[in-house]
Amino acid sequence: MAREHIILGKWSESELDTIIRRGSQIDNTGKHIDFLSKHFLHTHYRESTLIGDSMTEEVLVINLEGVDCFTFIDYMEAMRLSDSFHVFKENLIHVRYRNGIVSFETRNHFFTDWCEFNRKFVSDVTEDIGMHRTASEKKILNKKKDGTPFLPGIEPRERQINYIPTRKIDSFIMEKLKSGDYVGIYTPQDGLDVSHVGIIIRQGNSLYLRHASSLSDYRKVIDQNFLKYIHDKSGIIVVRPR
Known part of the structure; x- marks a missing residue:
């Protein structure tokens, strides 16, 4: 059994159990x-x-007192699949580790790893949404331009990455995005696939990115207008829960 480090923040286990159970009743x-x-x-x-x-x-960490963009989607996807805190x-x-083995080597460090090794739960729908607008780039994840790793101890991995360039995102693309889609913000930087991740939330005709923002003005989980957020970004990768 892996060691655990659990901080529930403002919630009790009973309160989280209730939230997860109520959520599981939403079809x-x-x-x-x-x-x-x-x-x-x-x-x-x-x-x-x-x-x-x-x-x-490696320690199994659940820290709901503070999240970054990646742990936020980790927790949300694991809760989506659950009907109690124990199952979560x-x-x-x-969700976080390949084959359910808790170790640094098997942790899904990259967004495209998270999708690749969670195919039972999610699927990459970038090409389905972007169609002919989709761009593709072959990358070696975890290998910087100078050849050194971002994460020592993790083998570099070659991956073909599909993304929708921001300049190609129009009303046709926007209409295809759904609440609950996980979106990675594509980065052209060597060795990385995305620079940030969040969740699409649709409210009427408006589209928002719900994400854990590291910007000094926020430093918390917020909703931001999706188009305004991505206007100066390179593109998006879209992963949809099954």
């Missing part, structure tokens, strides 16, 4: 994720909450 996936993630609006942004690296034993813990292991 529509987008509304389900909206319901769960709405409870985390204004949660503090906190980076580096996970414990483990090439020199340190088990599902988090499978």
Whole structure:
């Protein structure tokens, strides 16, 4: 059994159990994720909450007091798959780690890893949405331009990455995005696939990105107008819950 480090923040286990159970009764996936993630609006942004690296034993961390953009979607997807807090813990292991093995080496460090190794739960729909507008780039993840790794101890991995360039995102693309879609902000930087991740939330005709913002003006989970947020970004990768 992996060691655990659990901080529930403002919630008790019983309160989280109730939220997860109520969410599990919502049949529509987008509304389900909206319901769960709405409870985390204004949660503090906190980076580096996970414990483990090439020199340190991995610990199963649940820290709901503070999240970064990636742990936020980890928790939301694991909660979506669950009907109790106990089941959430088990599902988090499978969402965060390949084959449910808690270790630094098997952690899904990259957004496209998260999609690739969670195919039972999510699928990359970037090409389906972007169609002929989709661009593709071959990258070696975890290999910087100078050849050194971002994450020592993790083998570089070649991957073909499909993304929709921001300049190609029009009303046709916008209409295809659904509440609950996980969106990665594509980066052209060597060795990385995305620079940020969040969740699409549709409210009437408006589209928002619900995400844990690291910007000094916010430093918390917020909703931002999707188009305004991405206007100066390179593009998006869209991953849809099954």
